[in-house]
Amino acid sequence: MKKILTFFAGAMIAGSLFAGGLVTNTNQSARYTRFQSRNASTGIDAVYYNPAGLTKLGDGLFCSFNNQTIGQTKTVLSSYPYLTGVTVGNPKEYIGKVSAPIYPGVYVAYNTGKLSFSAGFNPIGGGGGAKYATGLPSFEMGIADLVPMLSYQGLPTTAYSADILFEGTSTYLGYQANIGYKINDMLSIAVGARLVTAKNTYSGYLKNIKINTNYPTFGASYTGGMVLASEFFTSGATFLSTVSGGMTQSAAGLGQISAAGYGAQLLANGTALGLSAAQVAQMQQLIGAAGQNPTGLTIDQARAILSGAAPVFAAKAAAMTVNAAKTQDIYVEASKAGKGFTPIISANFSPSKNLNIAVKYEFQTKLDLTTKVTDNKTGGIFTDGSSTIADMPAILGVGIEYKPMNKLLLSASMNYYFDKKVDYDGSADINVNMIDKNFKEFAVGAEYSLTNKLRVSAGWVGTYTGVNLNYQNDQGYSLNTNSIGAGFGLQITKMIDLNIGGQYTIYKEGSKAYNHMLGTSPIPVTETYKKDTWVVAIGLDFAFGK
Numbered sequence: 001m002k003k004i005l006t007f008f009a010g011a012m013i014a015g016s017l018f019a020g021g022l023v024t025n026t027n028q029s030a031r032y033t034r035f036q037s038r039n040a041s042t043g044i045d046a047v048y049y050n051p052a053g054l055t056k057l058g059d060g061l062f063c064s065f066n067n068q069t070i071g072q073t074k075t076v077l078s079s080y081p082y083l084t085g086v087t088v089g090n091p092k093e094y095i096g097k098v099s100a101p102i103y104p105g106v107y108v109a110y111n112t113g114k115l116s117f118s119a120g121f122n123p124i125g126g127g128g129g130a131k132y133a134t135g136l137p138s139f140e141m142g143i144a145d146l147v148p149m150l151s152y153q154g155l156p157t158t159a160y161s162a163d164i165l166f167e168g169t170s171t172y173l174g175y176q177a178n179i180g181y182k183i184n185d186m187l188s189i190a191v192g193a194r195l196v197t198a199k200n201t202y203s204g205y206l207k208n209i210k211i212n213t214n215y216p217t218f219g220a221s222y223t224g225g226m227v228l229a230s231e232f233f234t235s236g237a238t239f240l241s242t243v244s245g246g247m248t249q250s251a252a253g254l255g256q257i258s259a260a261g262y263g264a265q266l267l268a269n270g271t272a273l274g275l276s277a278a279q280v281a282q283m284q285q286l287i288g289a290a291g292q293n294p295t296g297l298t299i300d301q302a303r304a305i306l307s308g309a310a311p312v313f314a315a316k317a318a319a320m321t322v323n324a325a326k327t328q329d330i331y332v333e334a335s336k337a338g339k340g341f342t343p344i345i346s347a348n349f350s351p352s353k354n355l356n357i358a359v360k361y362e363f364q365t366k367l368d369l370t371t372k373v374t375d376n377k378t379g380g381i382f383t384d385g386s387s388t389i390a391d392m393p394a395i396l397g398v399g400i401e402y403k404p405m406n407k408l409l410l411s412a413s414m415n416y417y418f419d420k421k422v423d424y425d426g427s428a429d430i431n432v433n434m435i436d437k438n439f440k441e442f443a444v445g446a447e448y449s450l451t452n453k454l455r456v457s458a459g460w461v462g463t464y465t466g467v468n469l470n471y472q473n474d475q476g477y478s479l480n481t482n483s484i485g486a487g488f489g490l491q492i493t494k495m496i497d498l499n500i501g502g503q504y505t506i507y508k509e510g511s512k513a514y515n516h517m518l519g520t521s522p523i524p525v526t527e528t529y530k531k532d533t534w535v536v537a538i539g540l541d542f543a544f545g546k
Helices: 030-035 051-057 137-144 146-152 229-262 267-273 277-289 299-326
Strands: 060-078 092-112 115-132 160-182 187-211 330-352 355-362 368-373 387-389 395-405 408-417 439-449 454-464 481-491 496-507 510-518 521-544
Touching: 030 060, 030 454, 030 481, 030 496, 030 521, 051 060, 051 092, 051 115, 051 160, 051 187, 051 330, 051 355, 060 115, 060 137, 115 187, 137 146, 137 160, 137 187, 146 187, 160 330, 187 229, 229 267, 229 277, 229 299, 267 277, 267 299, 277 299
Parallel strands: none
Antiparallel strands: 060 092, 060 521, 092 115, 115 160, 160 187, 187 330, 330 355, 330 368, 355 395, 368 387, 395 408, 408 439, 439 454, 454 481, 481 496, 496 521, 510 521
């Protein structure tokens, strides 16, 4: 039952939508999509990938406008045996759809002499909206627990149902500015900073929780049909409270008889002691409800049983009231937002005309997100004004570009994310070790000029996560990936260049085995995590005064 109240409480929809680390996007231009390796870029997208390399563009004004359309499918399988439809070897499937039809990247650079001034805008993290039309295992397992829990308590239940929907968005927008300086023809350096504005939104509900408990004692409608769980628990609380009150009242009446010296007399002979036949019958029924046989009991024995059982039934009634509250409809409408700054330094080194080497370091971004609750029907899931740590890790990026011939460009890139320095549990009050190794990303790409104006390219990116099982859950998980991208570049005029690309990412399947606590009993569960992502991108680059 606890899981029902924590619905959405740990929803993790932030993170990298496509290429990059746990929370960082590196797919930031159409050229990247078709090339895959841009860390040593000396094109206009170097505003993001290699600010120091912008001096290679020469004097003039340079602009780039890009958009990517991204789709992602997240699949979680759960073996929890009490979920509807689960059998041995047949887990239940939950599918989340993530969509980002607009994923922009805008860059501008102005070079004059040895100086380069540049700015960029892009979704540095998140960037899409997720929809889980049937929820997730962590949302449903608390409801599924009702079936074995009630059956164990002697309230026969075999089925449950609920309407579950969760939608969320995550957008980390980056506003970056750089200043580069050309020391000589071989070496350039740059410094910069990025303002990150982060916002996550949460919207959804868990409603119409129903069970089919067959227990007409609580009401004529509870005979095995699907009924609202909150109504069943409310009826149960009323019934048990009435029983408890009757026991207390009966015990008080028997106490008076006992005080008069008749405690050793049989309850069955209570009519001779001033009780009505109906009162005797009611007391015998209450004793039976307490699990005792009323036959042969004395007044004192009956009073002791009823006095002892009354608070037990009162506690059961209180528990029913709590369960009625827990199974009420829950609605979520909340957001978390915050700002942070990322200092950036980079260097570009060209030992020869055909070889370019770049290094960039992004410092850790400190982000604290403040919660705003806009719907009060959340059952305390979100606390208005509370704070969540959402830092982005420092990144070391290295890239190499080499032209073995005029028509062929080869590239390799590496990104190293310092995840072990980040508090991914989100709270300053607890410390959960979620990272065993720092995240790594490797990429290679090649571009070949078919003509003076038309270029084709392709590349590969592999990512290697370092999270442990404490990080993995159905609401947020990290998997190793392999991505393949391809596309073309077309010089429309000397001032305008068109780039079109597409990419598909394959994720290595992940899993987690753990125990779900059903009361005090651990129930083994295996969750399996899958994901796939596709992207198409288009970009226009402009050069003025080159």
